[in-house]
Amino acid sequence: MTRGALMLLCASLLVGACERERREFRRDPVVASDEDKITMSSISPGGGQPAAQSSARAKEFENNAYHVSQGKKYYTWFNCNGCHSNGGGGSGPPLMDDTWIYGGSMENIVRTIKEGRPNGMPSFRDRIPDDQIWELAAYVRSMGRAIPQDVAPGRNDDMHPRPAENRQPYVTPIPGGSTPPSGLAPQ
Amino acid sequence: MKRSLGAAIITASIYAGSPWALAWAQGASAHNIAAPPASAAPAEDGQWTMPGKNFASTRYSGLDQINVSNVKNLQVAFTFSTGVNKGHESAPLVVGSTMYVLSPYPNILYALDLTQPGAPLKWRYNPKPDAAAQGVACCDVVNRGPTYANGRIFFTTLDAHVVAVNADTGEEMWKTKVGEINKGETMTMAPLVAKDKVVVGNSGGEYGVRGWVQALDAASGKSVWKAYSTGPDRDVKIGPSFKPFYDGDKGQDLGVSTWPPNAWEQGGGTVWGWMSYDPDLNLLYHGTGNPGPWNANQRPGDNKWTTGIFARDPDTGDARWYYQTAQHDIHDWDTINEQVLLDMEWDGQMRKVLVHPGRTGFVYVLDRTTGEVLSAKPFHALTAVTGVDLKTGRLQYNPDKEPIQNRVVRNICPTAPGSKDWNPSAFSHRTGVLYIPHMNMCMDWETTEPNYIAGTPYVGAEVRMFPGPGGHMGEFSAWDIRAGKELWTINERFPLWSGAMATGGDLVFYGNMEGWFKAVHARTGEALWQFKTSSGIIGQPTTYRGPDGKQYVAVLSGVGGWAGAIVSGDLDPRDGSAALGFVNAMRDLKNVTTKGGTLYVFKLP
Incomplete structure (x- = not known):
């Protein structure tokens, strides 16, 4: 075997590895602001789907292990766990199940974090940088494993009160939720 | 046994x-010779006008039409849906011929006309609290009840308002904002009206708020005095008339010096539980909640004036004495449980006592004139504490169970909600026995670094709870106060989260989280009657004499609260740390009951 062939093999491995974890290190803050048209409904008057348009950003974040693991870190740093625990919920709803009161897409979750929701979700707009919100949303999507298994985190640094994110079976988020928002039954 | x-x-x-x-x-x-003072517990009038029944908080009614021999015939008289799916911890009140039922958030007050068949709705009052308040309520969006005085119903709302409503018409008399939800302050407690003042306190001990108790003028809703649970003496209303019994509580500005610099500003000590009032001594008794954050390593010191009992002058708010049940609390053991005021013989002398079944696992008997601890006997399996030193009044911790940063300490008993949480016990002077609904649970606890962001949780602990010795999680115990021991105990599968009520018919009523409402013999504990309601019971039973002269028993069914949050909040049972670790123990509750609030009223045929 020649040294040249070995080097070629190493180089190809390197290129392959690069392919898997490509990400932008620093985004242009102007371009990075919201440009998505998002919807919380699956119906729209006049027939057809609701007008929605999403950038490729969601895939970029939720298919990237680095972003998801950063999101896991911020999840504790910004006290998300105080209300949503390790995904099972508490004063806030669970995040590891398949039920999404305000939509389970990346774009929906980003909006939820940024704008807050009327039944107790605080608004984090101007409190958390945009990219970190996307990273948080990617981690939130990993809690019930709506993202690829090889991207989902595998362990906690603290007590393990639940199966690891990458051990969960894949779930398809059900948008719209099933809980009357205020706990008040229709009157 | x-x-x-x-x-x-x-x-x-x-x-x-x-x-x-x-x-x-x-x-x-x-x-x-154990009975509540007559001034605090007047003769039976067939009504139930405050959650504690009387200022002594005995939750005892003299009504005896329903008794040990006929209770087996008890049947439903009428029911009423509150339309709310969250935990119903409130007590139905009866004043004259009207029943008042207060729902959890959105805190709707219903008045039911007891003179008509089926008790139709007379009026409803909706205070329309800010929905965002739900996001800063640690343990379900509960409310522990309204209270009545001088033609008005008073109650607190989740978004930290106090409301006075005309009891006849449902008209709002005043509504005062007393807290800020954006800082994590909510309100869940039932007010106590002493003289012409409505006394209330805040919730939010898990959000780094600063606890306080406040008196509002019952006529106008204006604040008369406000006393904080942490900080300088003037904020706590500690002055020359403050005479604590133990030396550890004497000194200047202990609410500052027993904390790391400025930690008292987020120090908790919220006043979200029960109060009692002794008209003879003119003293108001209230507890203070846990210090914040739960992570005790962040706040070395005794953390005054959290986790203790205050006696205050209700006219001025001035503190008279204080006793700390858990100095430097390490496991969330709020001292907000009920204080039952009794006059009883103690070592040959008549003493005015205050009985407090605490979260720490001990039933405290205090001299309510001085704050001296006469007795503190355990009523729960304990590993985290070994006793109470009666010389110094200090709780003795087991060093093996003390928190270590980022290490899981296992098998701590009792748990964060304590041996017994808010759900009140009842005292019958006929039997001389205190009836305590409580838990039998232990937990694993990892101390983590909390991060103070105003308006978000400030806890710093990963917890998972599990059943205590024997495998059952609830116990209903008859307690001999003088001997400091259990007379009998009924085991329950789930933690008991409902209050108890005793009657002149020698019955004790309580409900369990599966939904069974039970009447037991007050002397033997024999189960005499039970009825399965539509949801788990965490409410407070009450009884009254209806306009027809007959005795009725009322209770709200509707599971929730901290223990039942897994059902009322649709939590995911796979995460044991959900609901601050309670879900680990409550996974099966979802298979046993569903949410939904309903009032049940029972009568004899």
Whole structure:
């Protein structure tokens, strides 16, 4: 075997590895602001789907292990766990199940974090940088494993009160939720 | 089980209905001499106007039409849906011929007309609290009840307002904002009206708020005085008249010096539980909640004036004495449980006492004039604490269970909600026994670094709870206050989160989280009657004499609260740390009950 062939093999491995974890290190803050048209409904008057348009950003974040693991870190740093625990919920709803009161897409979750929701979700707009919100949303999507298994985190640094994110079976988020928002039954 | 006294009691009950029984009861009361002071617990009038029934908080009604021999015939008189799916911890009140029912958030007050068949709705009052308040309520969006005085119903709302409503018309008399939800302050407690003042306190001990108790003028809703649970003496209303019994509570500005610099500003000590009032001594008794954050390593020191009992002058708010049940609390053991005021013989002397079944696992008997601890006996399996030093009043911790940063300390008993949480016990002077609904649970606890962001949780602990010795999680115990021991105990599968009520018919009522509402014999603990309601019970039973002269028993069914949050909040049972670690123990509750609030009222046929 020649040294040249070995080097070629190493180089190809390197290129392959690069392919898997490509990400932008620093985004242009102007371009990075919201440009998505998002919807919380699956119906729209006049027939057809609701007008929605999403950038490729969601895939970029939720298919990237680095972003998801950063999101896991911020999840504790910004006290998300105080209300949503390790995904099972508490004063806030669970995040590891398949039920999404305000939509389970990346774009929906980003909006939820940024704008807050009327039944107790605080608004984090101007409190958390945009990219970190996307990273948080990617981690939130990993809690019930709506993202690829090889991207989902595998362990906690603290007590393990639940199966690891990458051990969960894949779930398809059900948008719209099933809980009357205020706990008040229709009157 | 302790048979000797039980046998004596059974023997006595055999004679129930004969002149012997009466003689025995009178003889017993003359000998035991434990009864609430007459000024705090006036003669039975057939109403139930405040959650504690009276200022002494005995939750005892003298009504005896429903008694041990006929309770087996108890049947539903009417029901009423509150339309709310969250935990119903409130007590239905009866004033005259109207029943008042307060729902959890959105805190709707319903008035039901008891003179009409089926008790139709007279009016409803909706305070329309800010929905965002739900996001800063640690343990379900509960409310522990309204209270009545001078033609008005008073209650707190989740978004930290206090409301006065005309009891006849449902018209709002005043509504005062007393807290800020954006800082994590909510309100869940039932007010106490002493003289012409409505006394209330805040919730939010898990959000780094600063606890306080406040008196509002009952006529106008204006604040009369406000006392914080942490900080300088003037904020706590500690002055020359403050005479604590123990040396550890004496000194200047302990609410500052027993904390790391400025930690008292987020120090908790919220006043979200029960209050009692002694009109003879003119003293108001209230507890203070846990210090914040839960992570005790962040706040070295005794953390005054959290986790203790205050006696205050209700006119000025000035503190008279204070006793700390858990100095430097390490496991969330709020001291907000009920204080039952009794006059009883103690070592040959009549003493004015205050009985407090605490989260720490001890039933405290205090002299309510001085704050001296007369007795502190355990009523729960304990590993985290070994006792209470009666010389210094200090709780003795087991060093093996003390928190270590980022290490899981296992098998700590009792748990964060304590041996017994908010759900109040009842005292019958006929039996001289305190009836305590409580838990039997232990936990694993990892201390983590919390991060203070105003308006978000400030806890710093990963917790998972599990059943205590024996595998059951709830116990209903009859407690001999003087001897400091259990007379009998009924085991329950799930933690007991409902209050107890005792009656002149020698019955004790309580509900369990599966939904069974039960009547047991006050002397033997024998189960005499039970009824399965639509959801788990965490409410407070009450009883009253209706306009038809008959006795009724009322209770709200509707599971939730911290223990039942797994059902009321649709939590995911796979995460044991959900609901601050309670879900680990409550995974099965979802298979046993569903949410939904309904009032049940029972009568004899």
